Amino acid sequence: MAFEFPQKVLFKHCDPAGIVFFPRYFEMINDCVEAFFDQGLGVPFHDLHRVSAVPTAQIKTQFPAPSRHGDHLLFQLDITKIGRSSADYSMTARCGNETRLITSATLVHVDANGRPTAWPDQIRNKLQTFRGDTS
């Protein structure tokens, strides 16, 4: 099951050439991850960050086609791997049938001291429900 996150391209996302500037895509990616924790996992960041955090250890992104002001993007997130303290996800953003962004990344669950710590069972079990087809 993929988690879905709609995002309309706004004026603030675009550069003078009229296309989405890549740092704004990374903000959209993080907005999708934040919504995933809140709505998908039932662990909103304002609760999670009282005791832990989930920084990004690695991320790889491709932009196969540009997005423009007014486009309606649909982000889809799948969990592809769950480790002791880490989780890999893949994410795409599409406008209609056209793919605009493909990304894969690793989040690591860390304690209040920033050290990797095992996922709590409640979060691990919810992550499992968003496992995609890969590995």
Ligand SMILES: CC(C)(COP(=O)(O)OP(=O)(O)OC[C@H]1O[C@@H](n2cnc3c(N)ncnc32)[C@H](O)[C@@H]1OP(=O)(O)O)[C@@H](O)C(=O)NCCC(=O)NCCSC(=O)c1cc(O)c2ccccc2c1O
């Ligand atoms: C991320 C680290 C805390 C990892 O520490 P360390 O390297 O000591 O970890 P281990 O070797 O013990 O491995 C633990 C665990 O992580 C996996 N892992 C580690 N590095 C990688 C990697 N490069 N690629 C893939 N996987 C990796 C490893 O396989 C282990 O997995 P297990 O499942 O087996 O346990 C440390 O490296 C660190 O602190 N890095 C800096 C992170 C950072 O600054 N990122 C960029 C800015 S922060 C950020 O972007 C961000 C912050 C947030 O608070 C967020 C909150 C919510 C969502 C997103 C956030 C976010 O993106």
